[in-house]
Structure formats: C-alpha cells, structure tokens
Amino acid sequence: MRYRLWDVVKGADQGGQSEPTLVPDLRLSAHHVSDQIYQKLTGEKGVFSTRLAFVTHGGGSYSLVVTDSDGYNPVPVRKARESVISPSWSPDGRELAYVSFEENHKAVVYVQNVQSGERRVLANFRGSNSAPSFSPDGSQLTVTLSKDGGSHVFVIPRAGGNPTRVTQSTAIDTEARFAPDGRTIYFVSDRGGGPQIYRQPLGGGNAERVTFNGAYNISPALSPDGKLLAYITRQGGFKLMVMDLASGDTHGITDTDDDESPSFAPNGRFILYSTRVNGRESLMTTTADGRFKSVLGDSGNDYREPVWGPFGR
C-alpha cells in the first residue's frame, strides 16, 4: 500500500510511504497511513490503527469482541452463556484480562492472549474476583478480591500468584486503575458513605478523596498524560464527567442518562463509553471536550463494557 501527502496550498510534497501488506491486513495498513497523516498534520500520534474491546449481548449469549478503532472488523475472542465484564488491555496489546462468570458460577478473572486464544486463570479465590486492570509497565494488575470478606483492591503479578492487599478500609474498595506514573492508583470506595473516587500510593499511605460533587461517583479512567479523570456520576441519570485534576474543574460532556465504562484513547483525545441510545446499550466515542460524538456499531445487539486498546499494532 502506497500513499503520498500533497499540500495543495503550498504546492509541496509532504512525503509518503509504501508498505507491503496482506489482504486480511488491508484495513490495518490503511489505518497506519491515516495515523501517519494525522501525525504529520497535528504533531500527535493517531489512534486509527488501535483496537477496542467490548462485550455484546444478544440471543442469550455474551461475546467479548475486539474491533478496529472505528468499530469495524469485529472478532469475538470469547463467547459465553454467562456475562463477561471489565475487559482490560495489557499495555502491549497482546492480552485482555476480564471477568467471566461461566465456568465456576462466580466471578473469576482470566487473562487471554488475543491472537492465540490461549487463556489462564489470574484470580480464582474464595468469593468474587473482579475489576482487573494492568499496570502501565504490564508487570502486574490490580484486582478486587473478596477472599478476606468485603471487597478490597489487591495487586497480583501478571503471571498470577499471590495477591498483595493495597486498600485497607472496611468499606467497599473496587475499580482500581493505575495512574500513568505506575505508583498511584485511583479507585472507588464507599468508606465515606456513598461511592466516591479516591487515590492513594500503591505502596500504601493515605487515601485522598478526589470527587466531591454528587453522592455516587464511580468508574475512574485516567488520561494517558494523567491530567484528566473521566468518571460516571449519578445525577438523576448516570453521566460521563471529565475532571481537570490540577484545577478540579469538572464538567459533564454528554446529554445521555445511562453512561458507563469510560476509557481514554491512547493519545488522550477521545473517550469511549457505553450508553443507552433509543433503548439500546450502545457504544459512543466523544472528544475529551465533548464537542464531537459518534456511535459505534449498529447490529441490533446490546454493547457494553468497552475499553480502548493501546498503541502499537
């Protein structure tokens, strides 16, 4: 596949490239071209060649699906009769961690190689095992375990093994996400009454409350530069909010009522989330400022639990 970029105003050649490709990879090659052009024009990396993962539900079954960044080319990586939730990409884009209820009739965390389909149990302790999220260096994951009673955040090596408890309250602590520095986690806790977002050093130390507006704030997602926090608040309905962490300025960026599961594109420009459109659970992307939105996919199924994959395919 070859392209040349021509500046019609200056009448100047802006370069080009050719790359050999296989027929099944034609879309990927076209997206590589798009990424190169986007970067030449904006100076930032494009996300056209990245992938998304999400769960579809219809006809009594659930599929964990991987697609191109525009929602095309859906490939189920896991089909089940029971729900699948909380997919999380490894930073190298090779593996997905997720929660499946099927085999053990309870929540168990698996890690699956996207290309080979090979998968392993990451956490199957007494009680529920959930909310996996990879560290930025890919060496470990945060998970929520109830093995000691209650729901608490632990870290566990990527290969599995002994989990180490991170949060220490007697309340619910869950939905942990690493900050880009790899040393701080953001998580949801109802230690103050209702669910709010907190952060604390991974190695221990005091948890600091981050969200103060509203009685119900969940599902934190950090922008790749660590400056923005996307989350869901309950205000009548459930709304996607974005907070500037330096100033604390917070604003809603949607006009829908059932927003869930936000995640940032790896260049930080877009947020992927699920919401209800015309009665159906659908996937949306929005620019981080909320100005431009688009619906992804439209096959009559319900779509939920989306997560944007990393760079590097």
Next chain:
Amino acid sequence: MRPKNSLTLLPAALAVAAFLGGCSSPVKLDKPAPVETRQPVQGPTDQSSQSGVTTVDTTKGNQISAANLDRVIYFDFDSYVVKDEFRPIVEANAQMLKTDRSKKEVAEGHTDERGGSEYNLALGQKRAEAVVKQMVLLGASDGQLEAVSYGKERPVATGHDEDSWAKNRRVELRSK
C-alpha cells in the same frame, strides 16, 4: 407480602422459634442502612404455585434443588439488611446445614440494573456476605458457605421499573 405458604413449608417449631424472637439482632454493618417504607415485593420463586410460569435455566446449575426450602431473600434499595420477614428462610437453610455438615451452600448476591457493573458486583457481594454471616451465627459453619456475587449481571426480571428492580435485589442460596 411474602406468600403466606412460605412459612407453612417450614417445620412448625422452627417457625415458632423464629417469631418468638431472641435471635433477631441485625447483622452489623459499617453503616446504618437507609430505611424505606415500601411494600415488599413477592418473589418469583413461589414454590407452591402449580400454574405460574417460572424460568429456571437448568443449563446454569442454579436450580432450587431442595424443593422444601425457600432460598431467595429480597433486599431494599441500597440495603444489605436481611429483613425480618426473610429470617425464616435464613434460619431454615442454616438449620439444614447445621443438621448435615456435609452439605454446602453458595449465597449469590444480586443487584438491580442501576449503576456500574463493578460497584454492583461489590454491593451484591455485601448482600451475600450479610446472609452468610447470619447463617454462621445461627450455627452453620463458615466452611459450608461461600458468598459470591453476580452484581447486576443476572436479573430475574428484565423490566426497567421498580417492580423488576425489587425482584432483582436478592440473595439466592444454592446447593453446592
């Protein structure tokens, strides 16, 4: 209200013991649960009904197997307190485990559809643990019970209204 016949299914002595009280202390939790005044909703597993249609998916291994025991406990919104009307169910199941130490049960917590999947999973876990804690206080052993949660992933009623939500806020006791 709960179907009246659910009590007649219990051994009479046990039912009397339950209503004479003495063991009605609520499970201690971290925060007081908000109290709502609302009519409890009849659950979907009325054992005595011959004509009602109940979907039990046998492929999923969650059948109610001991036909003489009620096994579903319903909860108020945002609450983890086992209400008095469901104590006979908890007590009957605890008694069954106490009588036969080889028996095991799983307490599956469920929530309604509102809110995030992970936070709901934790809420369902808290409900299941509240039931297990009561059963252990009533003489079942910890090793006979496991508290797990499906969160909002397995509703029994799929409507988007309070009627459905009330049926979904529940703990199901399942033989292991």
